[in-house]
Amino acid sequence: MSQNELLQFVNCRLVRNHQLVLEDLWVRNGKIINPEPVFFDEKQQAHRQIDCGNSIIAPGYIELQINGGYGVDFSHDVDTVAEGIEKVAKELITNGVTSFCPTIVTSPPETYRKIIPQVNGKTKGAQVLGLHLEGPFISPQKKGAHPENCIRDIDKGMDTLVDTYSNLSNVKIITIAPEKDPEGAVTKALTQMGITVSLGHSVANLSQGEVGVQSGARLITHLFNAMLPFHHRDPGLVGLLASNNIPLGQEIYFGIIADGVHTHPAALRIAHRTHPNGLILVTDAIAALGLGDGKHHLGQLELEVRDGKAYIAGTNTLCGSIAPLDTCVRIFKKATNCSTVYAIECATLHPASCLKITETKGTLNFGADADFVMLTDDLFVKSTWISGKCVYRYTVEELAALKARPIEQLCECI
Template identity: 35%
Template sequence: MLYGNILTPEGWRLGEIHWDGGRITRLTGEPVDPDTNEHPRLLPGFVDLHVHGGGGADTMEGGAALATLARTHVRFGTTRLLATTMTAPDAEIRRVLGEIAAYMADPDPRAAGVLGVHLEGPYINPGKLGAQPAHARSGPIGEVDALCALAPIRLVTLAPELAGHHALIRHLSERGVRVQLGHTLGSYEEGVEALAHGACGFTHLFNAMTGLHHRKPGMVGAALAHAQYAELIPDLLHVHPGAIRTALRCIPNLYAVTDSTAAAGMPDGDYRLGEQTVTKCLGGVRLADGTLAGSTLTMDQALRNFVGLGLSLAEASDRLSRFPADFLGQGEIGRLQEGALADLVVLDPQLQLQAVFVEGRDVSGNVQGAPACP
């Protein structure tokens, strides 16, 4: 049981949250404005749908690296994540998918829960790789089905303009896999058409896609005009604050991701990102030619950045928890209500993380401070 300012789907409540068997059993208390007291803020655990690594470990390494990155991100309030792959040869992707499935069958109880896989490539445009290795190609349905048989792929990023991808989008949507548009040279019209075929989001909005021009709106224009969901990296490096504010006004369920690399939670230096070496310096991660290559963002900092841009704490929380959970159709995470999993974070009034719970287990690890237990 914890006591504090609890963010429920109906608003803030000052009271107690109880759980048993990993699920929330009871919420008590009265409506409150959390700014009127110094009690801790209790929020749903953060849900990060785009994680390449952390703590020096990269998803494509598989094996023990998966536990390392999941333990790293839980220190910063992420209670659920998608292990995100890189564009790579088929054999490499198959290997790592098998290792992700094996880890999910026997996960580290001290870590963030892995919900499944975000397959970012290889079905992307070779002319818009960003920091992806040069193994991009179209996605035959049979090949994609074979990959889905190896691990629970929950989300696929692809370029809709590639041959056969309209059929692939429809196929994935019918089997319950979410499709995001990204690493694309597609036009506004191609983006709108892909949404009509079943695509439902955009990968790291503004980055690695055709930009907005008033006579050529591009993939960004398709997102701003039509999207209900899109992911965005709010590290204030990948996207200018003005562009973030634009997206917040246009896309109802815009949600935060870290797109974090092995460099997250680590000192400056060289790290792996798939088959490539990236360098962390001055708060960013780049390839040798200066191209941004993922981030070092953590979700607690993403929350503070959104609040710094003018969002209320409740609004910022939705974009780190409820909206990504809803995007995946996961109604038992991303919210604090009776029957939901007891995934929550405890913040002080300055929004510094104090404790993290996954299914009611205290997994705070190296988080400073202590939970607000009576």
């Protein structure tokens, strides 16, 4: 595609303004543009028309929590971080993902110091928005698959984070247990730096969670997982979805894993009906994403995949998902009976809103980056586009193979 080439996508339905609309999509120089000035001021016609075959065109999916995939573990392969991110980025486009936050689980300080400087946004696949540092400032009681010997307290405020991470320049999200920052000082400082604070891996009660949100936290890490269960006298972090102590005008977002394993369909429905505007679909995917049963790594821990589920090796403790994001969208839609548009927005508009990047990502608005995905009516990916260029296109054989995967049967049995 040459510079200034004007593309017109026709015979398509766009996800715009919370609905599917029969409109053409116009793209130039990697951006979605308003066609009216082109017609009336420039008096130009499209250089190229692309017939979309009545496909749905949606913004590209945004993945906020992914530990690795396709044999790569971002927290373990510390000497080949850039190569690993590149490999995963090229594979994610087959799932409709155009932007993502590589996630680093609780690790020793030297691991962060090696990984963080190697990360930048440019790849030949899905683009990196910045790192998600999930730990080490979490509760040992809710460590999940995080190594307890690496968990730390915040004993010197922001100095502790600098000592641990060394460099925050490539960081987009940090997960903190709010009880580790009881006054919210670190949360406030990170928020002022433009880093999204997520609450998770925590034994916090509701009041502690509310202090975190009042200090600037905007996100909850994988709702229901690695936190106190809902209790009617103190609902814990889950209660933030219905709290009346959230600052006026502030939305609380929450990641949720709709892989058919981590979160029961009834729990998906409870979250959806309680706080639909804040729901963000995440995979929490591990190195085994895209691979079969066998031994893999998650940071410092060995894990194994058995019968399509990932566990800490030698235990029955779940430790991440092997479902791609487009599969999670389909499972979520089936489980909740929500609209097609809403299911898509849970992987596009909502994560972009959480990160405050909706001017460029997560929508098909004029001026946004031309990162989008063409979908079938049952939400399988037909093609993926980044900056107005097609980076992936399915074949009929590939689609048939995708629909035959065992994990897709979860969409049918919920």
